[in-house]
Amino acid sequence: MRAVLYAVSLICLLAAELNARTVRIAVHELPPGRGYPYRVMTMPSLYTLSAVFDGLTRIDKDGNVQPWLATSWTQTDAFTWVLELRDDVVFHNGRPFTADAVVHVVSYLTSRHGTGEAVATEMAFLKKARALNNHTVEIKTHIPVPILPRFLPVLHMIEPESWNTLGREAFTLNPVGTGPFKVESFSPTAVTLNAHERSWRPPKLDRLEILAVPDATARVQGLTSGSVDLALALGPDDRETIVQIGGTFLGWRSEMVRTISFVLTEGPSPLDDLRVRRALNLAVDRESIIEGLLGGLTVPASQGATPAAEGYNPNLEPIEYDLGRARALLAEAGYEDGFSLKTEAVIGANGSDSAMYQQVAQSLSKVGVDLTIAPVSIAHLFDHFERGGWHGKSFGMVYTMEPIIDVIRTLRNNSCDRRAPWYCDAKATPMIQKALTEQNNEKRIALKQELMARYRDQAAAIFLWPELRFAGLAPGVTGYDDVHGFISYDTLDIDH
Secondary structure, three states: OHHHHHHHHHHHHHHHHHHOOEEEEEEOOOOOOOOOOOOOOOOOHHHHHHHHOOOOEEEOOOOOEEEOOEEEEEEEEOOEEEEEEOOOOEOOOOOEOOHHHHHHHHHHHOOOOOOOOHHHHHOOOEEEEEEEEOOEEEEEEOOOOOOHHHHHHHOOOOOHHHHHHHHHHHHHHOOOOOOOEEEEEEEOOEEEEEEOOOOOOOOOOOEEEEEEOOOHHHHHHHHHHOOOOEEEOOOHHHHHHHHHOOOEEEEEEEEEEEEEEEOOOOOOOHHHOHHHHHHHHHHOOHHHHHHHHOOOOOOOOOOOOOOOOEOOOOOOOOOOOOHHHHHHHHHHOOOOOOEEEEEEEEOOOOOOHHHHHHHHHHHHHOOOEEEEEEEEOHHHHHHHHHHOOOOOOEEEEEEEOOOOOEHHHHHHHOOOOOOOOOOOOOOOHHHHHHHHHOOOHHHHHHHHHHHHHHHHHOOOEEEEEEEEEEEEEOOOEEOOOEEOOEEOOOOOEEOO
């Protein structure tokens, strides 16, 4: 009898799994910290983390701060903010979300254990927090931060008791947040999640599987074979393949600018000469690459920022293409015969990056610059960001405003203030600090715009174009939305 009951139970379980509304998503890489939300605050990690965790605010597509776990916020003095919190939110384990969770997170990120993490570094201005009541919290900063709400999307809330009981290492495999999905299991190449039915934004799906598929071609093949339902970080050439299977192909501009950034802090190179850096910017035929490779869907960069970001300078014209001027500048600098330049870059993160680097290399070859690409992993690139030790004098990256949609993020990342800076403009350092702390809105924006003009004038990188994102949806997948790397998992659905 027991055997019969067991068999019936197993059959019911298998039937439930077969009938479960599941979407399988192929991404380039899972978070290096698995379910630990403070190690990385950018894509592709946000694709996974935004299923499990919520921050206190979100930034909409127009760059405006919107309520999330916090419903309102007030700056009571230059160093103090008071936030009102939602009173209808529970964590995955059923415990209520209260101000104590915010206090716990701020206390951790300002402790000796948390200060080295990427999110803590971005918000090193945090001082302390205290609960005024269950759903009101006060946050104090070391310096005035008038744009604090813009940082709060990545102040992900974790359940304090689970963190204290499990400890950091165990928590990474069993994270407890307030997001629409809760983790069932992690493996090196996949994370399986189940619906958090008591979520304040409950999902339409029963299950979610996020798969690490490093190669863009393999992600497309997964769609065509039916082994995945949603593939991210594709290229424009994948449109026809996805449309042919009855799927949906999406493309949009992100709040990032594709660049080849220069390493100017680790020994001498031709790039130390401003004329050389300006020449490289003039030598790239951006319009031809955009038309031929990116479907004409973006535009040549004018600076290291995008229009939605606070501090974007609308007075800067797109960087021109002028081979004659580029050759003249190289000759003035003593490099009329050109030179070799090695660039470390992640290949496969999207469907067009390899071809893009080849096209840029072809442009630079016309002025005698031999650009070679050394493929690296995202983890390798992040290690360089934190420790230095670059293997070349340039690297492929983005000037990103995401997720705060403010130029202050890209300015601080590309400055002397980093632990291991690759670009250090000493004159810009006090300007960046002032741009972070200036309370007057007009003065703050004007200072950021001045900095964007300075970074362009100093040719801190080869500024290429606002980055594009492409996604492929299998037939029946609906409700997909990506806002600055945060996927709206509560609206995602599938009709098998």
